[in-house]
Amino acid sequence: MLKLDFVGNEPLYVQITRHLQSLIQSGELPEGSTLPSERRLAEMVGVSRITAQHSYNELRRRGVISSHGRRGSIVRRPENRILSPMNQLRGFTQEMVELGKTPSSRVVKREVTRNHQVATIFGLPSTTPLLYLERIRYADDVPLSNEKAWYNLSVAPELAEAEVTGSVYEQLARLGHPLSYCDQVIDAILPGNDDCAIFGIDPSAPCILIKRQSFSHAEQMLEYVEGTFRGDVYSYRMTLQV
Template identity: 50%
Template structure:
């Protein structure tokens, strides 16, 4: 086993953010492993030593290592410490059918979760025009950070036609919106989706834990019910270092 590079020079933990130290440490170590900066087979420092080097509690490092073990990125080897394991560095979800983030994560064996940053009913002339609605039509704006196994994977800005599902405005949307829609008798049957390269802004970089902007995937989606009514418009920014979409094309 080889030793990992000096992590003290690679990790930048912040105390001016609401994100816990152990999550910051987990996200940064996962990114270093995925990028190959910390190579497969390398041995990470013991919990106590890394905690002392970084000036954090041993519990912080312990929670980080435990999370990385659950993600199968590390394995414990007793006195030899923690070994970096070979893992698929990028998620590769299929795009053969319409599904939400929650279902997608579960299919990939990850635990989905969300942090709701904004949930308000308001008017937006430009978004209303996308729906083909009058400029003063009420729309639900929902901004969330979508996480897989605690790692921020996307920042999602979504709008919904609340006239189609009024109860959505006051619902708990930290989970699957599609499940909430189904509870209101709405099923999305078709979507139109585009994918393009994009750079995160300062706020999005902070959410992803980027020290400087890294390439991301911007996915725009318009979703419709069985009657052809547009219910959802989404702009999701997915981190490029963790996501790669898979397509299956038949002749």
């Protein structure tokens, strides 16, 4: 049983968090173990439910446990942080393969749509048909990215019927529209409700939002994508030269 120091300066939730993480790292609480409910944990160690909740939230932020509705909080599989170099235009599939991971995707939504706001980003009339593709991207079966992408069907109409569970970039190359370069913006954000459910993280956990505009050799914009990546697992590395 965990014995807490109620008179010292260290917050109680920090002590609980450290103890639980130690049990997880030692294997005493293996992957898939169900932790006590917040109420039960509070009763076991003699703290308020808010303190127990704070501790669980911190463990979720660290990616150590995840929430599964009525199943409660589950110990997650240990994960190594992914350090991805940012020195070349590559898709998620190629990136994961180069990092020694097995990539996969789940298509959440796929449709031909007309979106005035996105068409403006492409510099196209609002009535231009675009392929909208919403996918969850995995590495070794771990969800890393919640991706929403639009593709210019006026340039690559064949993409509307193409296979999209793998690399869309490879499909574009096969169709005669290889990408040449991209403009990319990276922001730090908090996850939305969908992101929390997909990644099993707390709403306070940091995420990375990548907005990318990708162009062909003919300077035609083919793709606009917004990908939310887990900040607890995913990092970018850049090499800068004078």
